[in-house]
Amino acid sequence: MLKLDQIDFKILSLMQDNGRLSNHDLAKRVGLSPSPCWRRVKRLEDDGIIDHYAAILAGEKVGFHLIAFAHVMLEKHQIEMLDQFDAAICERPEVLEYYSMSGEHDFLLKVISRNIKEYEDFQTGFLMRLPVVRSISTSFVLKQKKHTTKLPLSLLDKAED
Numbered sequence: 001m002l003k004l005d006q007i008d009f010k011i012l013s014l015m016q017d018n019g020r021l022s023n024h025d026l027a028k029r030v031g032l033s034p035s036p037c038w039r040r041v042k043r044l045e046d047d048g049i050i051d052h053y054a055a056i057l058a059g060e061k062v063g064f065h066l067i068a069f070a071h072v073m074l075e076k077h078q079i080e081m082l083d084q085f086d087a088a089i090c091e092r093p094e095v096l097e098y099y100s101m102s103g104e105h106d107f108l109l110k111v112i113s114r115n116i117k118e119y120e121d122f123q124t125g126f127l128m129r130l131p132v133v134r135s136i137s138t139s140f141v142l143k144q145k146k147h148t149t150k151l152p153l154s155l156l157d158k159a160e161d
Contacts, residue, residue, distance in 0.1 A: 002047050007032065009153050011040055012049070016150040019053050056149060064112045067141040068119050070127065071105035075134040085132050094122055105137070116140075 004012075010030045014021060021029075027037035044050045059067075074085065089098050089109065097110035113119040119138075127136055 002049065004049075008040060008044065009156070011037070012044065012151075013153050015041075015050070016153075059112055063114050066113045066115055066119055067144070068111045068113070069139045069141070070109040070111055070123065071101075071137040071139070072107040072109060072127070072133060073104075073135045074106045074132050076132060077106075081132040085130060088126075088130055092122070092126065 007030050011026065014026060014029055023034050023038050023041070026041070027034045030037060032040070041050070059065075074081070085107075089095055089107075094111050094113055095109050096112055097108075099108045100106065101108050111119060111122060113122060123136060123138065127133060
């Protein structure tokens with residue numbers, strides 16, 4: 001892990017709250033002049049700590065009313081079949097998140113769609129047709145209670161004390 005100081009953590013925290021914060025405003029809030037602040041942000045980007053920038057959209061407001069979590073179990077675990085499965089899943093735009101899991105299921109997919117019919121088409125028309133898939137168990141989100149993309153940086157500060 002790269003060594004970060006309190007100013008780095010403050011920069012990251014402020015940027016997680018508002019990724020559009022100007023360098024001038026960011027520098028002012030962390031107590032630096034703009035040039036050193038910009039250099040720190042650039043270092044955080046170059047070191048891969050700041051992975052990328054994005055606008056976070058309200059899915060429901062643009063027409064995506066269904067979030068599903070598909071728990072997938074594979075038939076076989078051969079490398080070439082896993083590679084094909086990975087490639088197929090990563091190409092699908094409705095798969096927002098894709099995790100290799102320990103436990104009962106091999107993979108967990110977070111899938112967004114406009115409605116249940118669209119999800120069913122994804123599951124039966126695509127996912128179930130992949131030759132390596134043994135079973136799929138789907139859970140549907142009834143109500144999203146919390147959603148954040150912010151990492152709890154304050155917990156890192158406490159762990160180092």
